[in-house]
Ligand SMILES: Cc1cc2nc3c(=O)[nH]c(=O)nc-3n(C[C@H](O)[C@H](O)[C@H](O)COP(=O)(O)OP(=O)(O)OC[C@H]3O[C@@H](n4cnc5c(N)ncnc54)[C@H](O)[C@@H]3O)c2cc1C
Ligand code: SF4
């Protein structure tokens with residue numbers, strides 16, 4: 001459905017010649033690097049170390065490479081770029097590290113360095129360019145998704161799969177193809193209403209909170225139903241929900257991939273969209289976006305015009321489960337007699353440190369049994385656009401996660417990130433429903449079956 | 452030198468993805484947990500099976516290439532530091548549980564399985580693996596065997612050597628042998644016992660049979676705060692003298708508590724000068740009765756606050772705090788030295804007040820977090836290299852080590868000799884002792900290819916040092932010399 005013949009992205013390759021080190025613009029900080037005492041406690045948490053057993057594909061090894069390159073002892077070469085690209089950015093190492101090493105900040109400094117100072121191959125640039133010209137734009141995604149829906153409906157996918165055509169696609173395009181969710185055509189074209197008032201509950205004042213909602217780019221196209229469930233739950237819980245129409249992308253995908261300028265532009269636009277709205281909180285139901293939004297303060301710290309505004313904005317950001325956990329349940333919950341496997345999204349658990357909230361929110365649903373998945377700290381391999389640019393590692397991680405999910409014999413899986421949702425359902429071969437926790441709460445409030 | 456033909460043979464034996472030659476990749480293997488020592492290897496191998504390890508070692512033997520085994524690289528004595536132009540054999544891809552017999556309470560492991568993983572796999576059957584180094588989430592059973600590692604619970608349960616019953620070992624000529632056996636006692640000299648603690652100098656362990664213990668019926672854990680480290684030290688001596696055998700007695704001082712709390716918020720009191728973690732386990736009644744006595748003893752010695760873990764989760768948190776304390780010191784100081792010394796338990800309080808006095812005199816902070824139950828001290832000397840404090844810190848660290856010896860203790864507890872302390876061996880052993888050790892080693896490894904330069908002093912090593920050389924604290928202090 002997506003043409004493989006994208007033109008090369010003109011952006012990278014303007015920096016110094018191939019094979020030099022980092023440039024002077026925000027290299028990984030030697031101070032942060034020196035916080036690492038080389039103890040290795042992060043190794044077992046790291047998915048790429050779990051897959052490869054290789055020191056250079058571990059957090060400790062990556063930090064060591066940053067140090068060597070930063071000190072001019074080694075060049076930024078193909079090997080190093082490969083190891084940094086291979087990092088999922090899942091931040092499990094940050095949670096695991098007893099020394100408080102801020103690997104998140106380190107890798108976020110390195111990624112733009114690579115984009116500036118390393119000339120990727122033509123094919124690599126083309127593919128990345130394609131992703132970044134498509135995903136962050138709902139207006140472009142929508143027709144693509146509509147085509148995708150047709151593609152599925154007309155049986156083109158099955159035909160291609162049967163004839164083995166998809167198997168002969170290059171790994172990355174195959175990944176893209178396989179990840180395309182089964183979007184109902186209607187869903188792809190729906191939009192979140194700009195304002196949804198709190199629904200009156202006899203027992204409480206009209207609106208407990210006024211919240212702004214980030215509708216997401218991929219989310220609003222592929223997961224419009226999750227956005228709808230979010231709005232229904234929030235209004236039922238006494239929140240006025242404001243969802244500005246033209247929000248654009250929050251820049252999370254760009255930032256996680258090192259496309260810093262793009263991320264900065266998007267962050268500013270989103271701040272401008274929300275800052276005049278007088279909301280108590282900005283809610284987001286995509287863990288990956290949430291972690292980027294909460295980091296706006298740091299991203300724009302050097303910008304005199306935006307630094308303070310970004311801080312203020314970031315302080316208001318809440319994952320939907322955080323907000324719900326703060327508000328004692330108002331709407332009655334109906335029983336959902338089922339066993340759910342809970343996959344913790346890395347960008348919620350590790351990047352935002354939000355671990356209890358989703359469990360608390362689900363525990364308010366009567367008769368619902370929520371079980372943890374073995375190796376729950378390990379990334380499922382989705383990680384932003386990682387599953388598209390590093391399909392082999394992502395495949396292995398996806399299979400591993402799916403096996404752990406199956407081992408808990410659940411009736412469905414919940415996870416707070418659309419990337420994980422796609423990745424896990426794909427590796428479960430759609431044998432189990434995969435939902436956002438808010439969909440389960442929504443079903444419980446409405447007294448309907450969640451799947 | 453490793454030429455293309457030889458590299459190709461390694462690749463043929465292990466597969467191409469198991470042979471690393473890229474310069475940057477090699478450099479990530481240049482050091483272990485003690486980063487002061489560094490050496491870049493010529494090749495890193497990542498075998499998956501005993502056969503592949505044997506093939507790799509055989510090739511090394513044929514080409515007379517020195518090789519160094521590596522587990523997770525958490526060693527604190529430079530044991531896994533490569534030999535220049537040599538080969539590193541990483542066991543990180545060998546992490547399968549090969550056999551598990553819950554009835555027989557044994558498990559057979561590949562060497563790259565982490566210590567914590569063993570207990571995790573055993574837990575559903577009410578079993579666990581007793582030795583628990585603080586690094587247990589990451590360090591490998593192979594590394595534990597090589598270092599004869601211990602942990603907080605060794606006071607009661609002993610070290611790795613007491614829990615490993617048999618080993619499959621690839622000898623330095625590439626042959627594969629089995630040491631020890633399934634029975635608790637085997638005939639002939641205990642070669643298994645000899646291998647454990649040999650720090651990779653006698654060969655590479657590729658299969659390790661461990662025995663598991665039944666999870667105790669009852670476990671009780673408390674944290675007692677004390678107004679002084681001396682008072683805490685006296686409480687330890689008191690508990691040990693009372694005839695109670697605690698499962699663990701650990702001590703953290705104020706600095707260690709500060710670091711640990713910053714890292715994992717396990718709920719230690721930030722205003723305590725010292726905290727003792729005491730754990731008892733065993734049969735319900737006995738455990739209960741002894742626990743009361745421990746509480747009374749702590750009160751007698753002036754504890755200001757006692758926190759008793761109410762459930763397994765809280766106990767896990769207390770231990771997480773204790774186990775993270777060490778690495779967490781990085782949060783409160785840019786640099787630090789770790790000492791690893793032993794003092795007689797009865798002189799713990801004295802040792803601690805002397806350390807405090809020495810720390811004041813030198814104007815540098817010393818954090819203490821250690822296995823109090825067996826007198827194994829780990830004083831951490833905090834300093835700032837950029838502020839030019841390194842030299843003073845080294846002096847202080849060596850003074851503390853000397854003091855341990857003076858009080859009738861020893862220079863090394865559990866972190867091994869490795870590269871770091873090889874040159875101080877002559878201070879602990881006479882010439883004949885060292886000669887016997889040397890002969891023993893040669894009988895396993897006549898070519899001197901297995902982890903050369905470690906453990907036993909050599910003229911080359913003790914005359915010059917690889918990487919960015921740092922004089923050993925004892926050397927600076929004139930306690931040892933290199934020859
Ligand atoms: C924060 C921290 C806390 C620690 N706490 C403790 C503690 O409480 N108690 C304790 O005892 N130690 C402790 N250590 C030290 C270290 O973790 C142990 O020595 C551990 O056993 C090393 O295991 P490893 O897998 O990292 O081995 P490595 O460091 O990779 O190797 C250690 C030595 O073992 C050899 N070796 C590795 N695998 C094999 C094999 N399969 N066959 C033969 N030789 C092999 C290597 O050549 C090397 O000489 C701590 C370390 C850190 C960083
Ligand atoms: S990042 Fe943290 S856990 Fe990993 S080696 Fe460094 S200090 Fe240890």
Ligand code: SF4
Pocket residue numbers: 045046047048049058059062086087088089090091092093094103
């Ligand atoms: S962010 Fe994830 S993949 Fe990257 S080094 Fe840390 S643990 Fe490994």
